[in-house]
Amino acid sequence: xxxxxxxxxxxxxxLLEVIDQTKLPFSYETKVLKTTDEIVAAxxxxxxxxxxxxxxxxxxGIYVACREVQSYExxxxxAKLIRQSRPTAVNLMWxxxxxxxxxxxxxxxxxxxxxxxxxxxxEEALESQKIASFGADIIEKILKNKNKTSINILTHCNAGWLxxxxxGTALAPIYEAQRRGIDVHVWVDETRPRNQGASLTAWELxxxxxxxxxxxxxxxGHLMQIGDVDMVITGADRVSANGDVANKIGTYLKAxxxxxxxxxxxxxxxxxxxxxxxxxxxxxxxxxLRSEDEVKYMRGVDEDGVVREVLITPKNSxxxxxGFDVTPARLITGLITNKxxxxxxxxxxxxxxEKNI
Amino acid sequence: xxxxxxxxxxxxxxLLEVIDQTKLPFSYETKVLKTTDEIVAAxxxxxxxxxxxxxxxxxxGIYVACREVQSYExxxxxAKLIRQSRPTAVNLMWxxxxxxxxxxxxxxxxxxxxxxxxxxxxEEALESQKIASFGADIIEKILKNKNKTSINILTHCNAGWLxxxxxGTALAPIYEAQRRGIDVHVWVDETRPRNQGASLTAWELxxxxxxxxxxxxxxxGHLMQIGDVDMVITGADRVSANGDVANKIGTYLKAxxxxxxxxxxxxxxxxxxxxxxxxxxxxxxxxxLRSEDEVKYMRGVDEDGVVREVLITPKNSxxxxxGFDVTPARLITGLITNKxxxxxxxxxxxxxxEKNI
Numbered sequence: 001x002x003x004x005x006x007x008x009x010x011x012x013x014x015l016l017e018v019i020d021q022t023k024l025p026f027s028y029e030t031k032v033l034k035t036t037d038e039i040v041a042a043x044x045x046x047x048x049x050x051x052x053x054x055x056x057x058x059x060x061g062i063y064v065a066c067r068e069v070q071s072y073e074x075x076x077x078x079a080k081l082i083r084q085s086r087p088t089a090v091n092l093m094w095x096x097x098x099x100x101x102x103x104x105x106x107x108x109x110x111x112x113x114x115x116x117x118x119x120x121x122x123e124e125a126l127e128s129q130k131i132a133s134f135g136a137d138i139i140e141k142i143l144k145n146k147n148k149t150s151i152n153i154l155t156h157c158n159a160g161w162l163x164x165x166x167x168g169t170a171l172a173p174i175y176e177a178q179r180r181g182i183d184v185h186v187w188v189d190e191t192r193p194r195n196q197g198a199s200l201t202a203w204e205l206x207x208x209x210x211x212x213x214x215x216x217x218x219x220x221g222h223l224m225q226i227g228d229v230d231m232v233i234t235g236a237d238r239v240s241a242n243g244d245v246a247n248k249i250g251t252y253l254k255a256x257x258x259x260x261x262x263x264x265x266x267x268x269x270x271x272x273x274x275x276x277x278x279x280x281x282x283x284x285x286x287x288x289l290r291s292e293d294e295v296k297y298m299r300g301v302d303e304d305g306v307v308r309e310v311l312i313t314p315k316n317s318x319x320x321x322x323g324f325d326v327t328p329a330r331l332i333t334g335l336i337t338n339k340x341x342x343x344x345x346x347x348x349x350x351x352x353x354e355k356n357i
Numbered sequence: 358x359x360x361x362x363x364x365x366x367x368x369x370x371x372l373l374e375v376i377d378q379t380k381l382p383f384s385y386e387t388k389v390l391k392t393t394d395e396i397v398a399a400x401x402x403x404x405x406x407x408x409x410x411x412x413x414x415x416x417x418g419i420y421v422a423c424r425e426v427q428s429y430e431x432x433x434x435x436a437k438l439i440r441q442s443r444p445t446a447v448n449l450m451w452x453x454x455x456x457x458x459x460x461x462x463x464x465x466x467x468x469x470x471x472x473x474x475x476x477x478x479x480e481e482a483l484e485s486q487k488i489a490s491f492g493a494d495i496i497e498k499i500l501k502n503k504n505k506t507s508i509n510i511l512t513h514c515n516a517g518w519l520x521x522x523x524x525g526t527a528l529a530p531i532y533e534a535q536r537r538g539i540d541v542h543v544w545v546d547e548t549r550p551r552n553q554g555a556s557l558t559a560w561e562l563x564x565x566x567x568x569x570x571x572x573x574x575x576x577x578g579h580l581m582q583i584g585d586v587d588m589v590i591t592g593a594d595r596v597s598a599n600g601d602v603a604n605k606i607g608t609y610l611k612a613x614x615x616x617x618x619x620x621x622x623x624x625x626x627x628x629x630x631x632x633x634x635x636x637x638x639x640x641x642x643x644x645x646l647r648s649e650d651e652v653k654y655m656r657g658v659d660e661d662g663v664v665r666e667v668l669i670t671p672k673n674s675x676x677x678x679x680g681f682d683v684t685p686a687r688l689i690t691g692l693i694t695n696k697x698x699x700x701x702x703x704x705x706x707x708x709x710x711e712k713n714i
Contacts, residue, residue, distance in 0.1 A: 025670065026668075188674075190652070190669075190670075191575070192549060195669060198669055199670065205674075206673060206674060212674065213676060214675070215676065216606065216607070216678070217549060217574050217607070218548070218550075218607025219606055219677070221609040221682055222606060249576055250576070250578070252582070253578045253610040253611075253614055256610070257610055257613060260613055287579070295555075298657055298669060300654070301668045302668075303666075309659070310657025311659075313382065313547075313559055314559050316563060317382075317545075317562075319571040320570050320571075320572055321572075321576075322579050
């Protein structure tokens with residue numbers, strides 16, 4: 001792998017540049033976000049997506065805003081706009097709050113906001129690197145126990161460097177395993193209806209030279225039955241205090257199949273993904289209901305290279321589109337965090353993280 | 358419902374006419390199959406598909422062939438062509454064999470082949486009607502136990518009248534329940550990668566006026582967790598002597614979720630779907646590996662009404678495409694057959710069907 005890949009960076013002119021993820025995997029395009037309005041639009045239209053990446057864009061967005069205003073009072077208005085760009089994104093709120101708190105008594109908004117956004121970004125990168133390392137240790141252990149030299153890992157959705165600074169969560173251990181010389185192959189769930197697996201994860205793994213095979217979301221169970229999956233790693237959007245995991249819709253089905261076939265099922269998260277206010281994830285994590293059009297229409301590229309959206313159902317049939325499901329802690333082998341690995345379940349999480357968080 | 362719908366019929370000119378299923382759900386077109394070559398092409402290019410429908414087309418195909426030849430010897434050559442059109446289709450072989458055996462000493466090939474093809478077709482229709490009736494009885498029982506008047510049934514792939522004469526297998530009980538005045542709603546798994554749910558089942562249910570909602574294959578587990586699924590009914594391609602069920606890839610994942618949420622999971626089949634030569638389905642049912650292009654490309658209709666195929670993955674990422682998976686008998690509540698309902702499992706199947714089959 002030629003160094004690490006990034007979803008966003010400050011370019012030579014000190015401007016925020018991001019990969020336009022709506023164009024992937026069909027073309028690689030970047031966008032320079034020069035104003036608060038452009039930051040807000042990029043978050044809204046999913047030019048940037050993924051919990052960590054949105055957080056980082058929001059942090060740098062405050063830096064961008066600082067270049068537009070002269071006072072902290074004016075900055076507050078801009079911060080409000082950024083905050084409203086995706087009201088359910090926890091990381092976005094967190095990043096804006098951190099930035100605004102830090103800048104409260106700043107004498108040089110531009111300089112300080114840039115430095116602090118970089119600092120937040122670096123901290124998140126470090127978390128990803130810790131997750132990579134703890135996860136790769138588990139991969140090595142599994143290989144040792146099985147007396148094998150190559151590993152097949154199944155993942156669902158996209159939790160790599162397109163989603164989370166620096167190499168993501170679920171994919172970080174895979175990149176680290178590859179650096180350690182392990183022969184890794186990834187089964188990429190296409191992840192309907194938004195296809196983040198088939199488009200983003202497959203593209204990301206291609207860039208990083210990781211062997212992978214795309215599968216329909218229906219296929220993972222059969223692969224587990226015939227012994228072609230050694231472990232599962234997914235990311236998560238929220239983990240409750242008792243270890244229930246909200247992640248992209250369909251995660252629960254894969255966890256059931258892993259459990260039925262004695263395959264270790266890991267969830268990789270920074271500890272900020274824990275929501276200790278929610279005691280019972282199965283009952284209390286709210287599930288986003290999204291537009292039915294994401295099920296009914298599909299985006300792809302035609303034989304002439306033109307990106308097109310096509311209707312794949314009868315026009316008048318309705319569809320329903322839940323964005324997430326909740327996988328109960330009992331189906332999860334362990335949580336790979338930046339502070340170490342622990343079993344899902346209230347007591348384990350409490351013991352390990354109560355003092356740290 | 359305005360009478361029953363059909364996937365094939367003899368038209369006014371006594372010619373075989375079929376719905377072109379490759380055009381659904383975007384346009385309704387029929388094709389008249391006038392020669393053996395046209396029969397073979399229609400099976401090969403999936404103009405017709407579904408176990409029962411292919412069998413019926415093959416039976417009428419022998420009738421079509423009889424109009425082209427003068428002798429039984431010549432007919433044998435035509436029969437061979439039909440047989441080779443889809444080598445793994447059990448019903449196709451069965452239908453051709455039955456027809457050829459019956460015609461062996463025929464003095465009037467055209468007249469006899471037409472009559473016998475109609476007879477086979479009628480027998481299959483009767484099987485579907487029995488499945489409909491036994492299945493609807495179960496639906497009534499479930500409603501009574503829950504003290505409800507409306508039912509939510511999840512199905513995977515297409516096992517309705519586009520697949521099996523006369524109203525299919527999995528969908529037959531649903532049509533019958535509707536005729537009995539029950540308020541039925543169907544969750545239609547889109548069934549990647551070929552989308553038979555989103556295209557064929559949804560279209561079929563639309564034609565028959567059955568309420569339904571299309572969902573990504575990832576969604577069924579969550580719907581079961583929140584109590585929005587009362588039962589699951591699928592079809593099957595093959596059922597082993599011990600009750601393991603080979604059906605469209607992804608069936609196993611839904612069976613796991615149904616089991617995890619105490620939701621009855623039924624498989625509707627004519628008894629001809631049993632393969633008593635296979636004692637252990639999990640080990641010995643062969644699984645078809647299909648082209649990766651079915652995963653990588655998607656067909657749909659653009660805003661101008663033009664049907665297009667688009668690439669939905671990075672061009673150079675590979676995909677793998679298993680057509681079926683095997684659901685172990687332990688996850689199946691019951692098998693709804695034309696000869697009654699029985700629990701999956703060797704002893705139950707043996708006791709119920711050994712003498713009958």
